[in-house]
Amino acid sequence: MRLALTAIADELRRLKASGVTSVTVSDEGMAALRASLETRPAPAAASPAPRRKQAPEADSAPAAAPPAIVLPKGTKQAQWEALKQAVLDDAVCRAKVRPGMKIVLGVGSLDAAIMFVGEAPGAEEEIQGEPFVGPAGQLLNKMISGMALTREDVYIGNIMNWRPDLPVGADGVQTGNRPPTEGEMAHCLPYLRAQIEIVKPTLLVALGATAAKGLLGPKAFGALGEVRGRWHDFGGRPLMVTYHPSYILRNPINRTKRLIWEDLLKVMERANLPVSDRQRGFFL
Numbered sequence: 001m002r003l004a005l006t007a008i009a010d011e012l013r014r015l016k017a018s019g020v021t022s023v024t025v026s027d028e029g030m031a032a033l034r035a036s037l038e039t040r041p042a043p044a045a046a047s048p049a050p051r052r053k054q055a056p057e058a059d060s061a062p063a064a065a066p067p068a069i070v071l072p073k074g075t076k077q078a079q080w081e082a083l084k085q086a087v088l089d090d091a092v093c094r095a096k097v098r099p100g101m102k103i104v105l106g107v108g109s110l111d112a113a114i115m116f117v118g119e120a121p122g123a124e125e126e127i128q129g130e131p132f133v134g135p136a137g138q139l140l141n142k143m144i145s146g147m148a149l150t151r152e153d154v155y156i157g158n159i160m161n162w163r164p165d166l167p168v169g170a171d172g173v174q175t176g177n178r179p180p181t182e183g184e185m186a187h188c189l190p191y192l193r194a195q196i197e198i199v200k201p202t203l204l205v206a207l208g209a210t211a212a213k214g215l216l217g218p219k220a221f222g223a224l225g226e227v228r229g230r231w232h233d234f235g236g237r238p239l240m241v242t243y244h245p246s247y248i249l250r251n252p253i254n255r256t257k258r259l260i261w262e263d264l265l266k267v268m269e270r271a272n273l274p275v276s277d278r279q280r281g282f283f284l
């Protein structure tokens with residue numbers, strides 16, 4: 001029943017996104033819907049669920065099918081706004097976001113040649129509703145300015161639209177972060193694909209193993225070193241895999257900075273950006 005309701009909600013969202021403002025439901029249709037709701041099994045008596053630090057795959061995987069997204073015709077801006085509304089209306093996203101926190105969609109130029117893809121919102125991002133605004137975001141900004149670009153020149157998205165949950169402390173605050181499950185990523189990926197369809201970047205840059213797994217598939221590799229620093233393909237677009245900025249935050253030495261920088265030099269060359277001798281020598 002839950003899947004059927006999700007399918008109905010998805011279809012209504014799709015119609016809304018394509019400009020339909022009202023739908024007619026026959027009396028028979030309403031009666032069938034009411035009857036199936038009335039025959040839903042009664043919920044089991046509430047018993048407190050055990051709390052775990054690392055939520056296992058089955059617990060956090062949304063039961064709902066990934067959303068079907070049809071972008072409306074119109075400008076990139078109109079398409080992006082329709083997409084944003086679809087994410088905000090998504091029942092799974094809404095259920096996953098903690099009260100008072102925000103669902104997060106990408107940010108930046110809708111004409112960007114370069115799209116960075118991160119993992120998931122963290123503490124700052126779910127407050128501000130914008131990707132990469134916390135410490136990892138400050139470092140990403142520096143990486144972008146090293147490329148002689150600004151945050152407004154590129155597009156920055158995430159695999160996930162909400163912060164993967166962990167049990168909160170007595171103060172109601174979630175302190176740590178966990179990687180998203182495969183089910184969570186599968187639910188959000190259509191929204192990332194839609195952003196790629198709108199922006200049409202020349203290339204994509206996956207930041208870290210989770211983003212790379214989200215784009216290349218969960219079984220595509222074991223260790224990040226197997227795929228990092230090389231070009232891959234995502235839906236016909238070149239995809240560079242590099243480290244997540246938080247890896248540099250944990251290892252702030254020139255050797256790790258140079259590794260990520262070498263990947264970004266490849267990105268600049270592929271995007272036909274000028275590369276100065278000074279830029280070539282960063283972190284040597």
Ligand code: URA
Pocket residue numbers: 118119120121122125130131132133134136137158
């Ligand atoms: N890390 C990510 O991968 N994405 C964010 O938006 C913030 C931190």
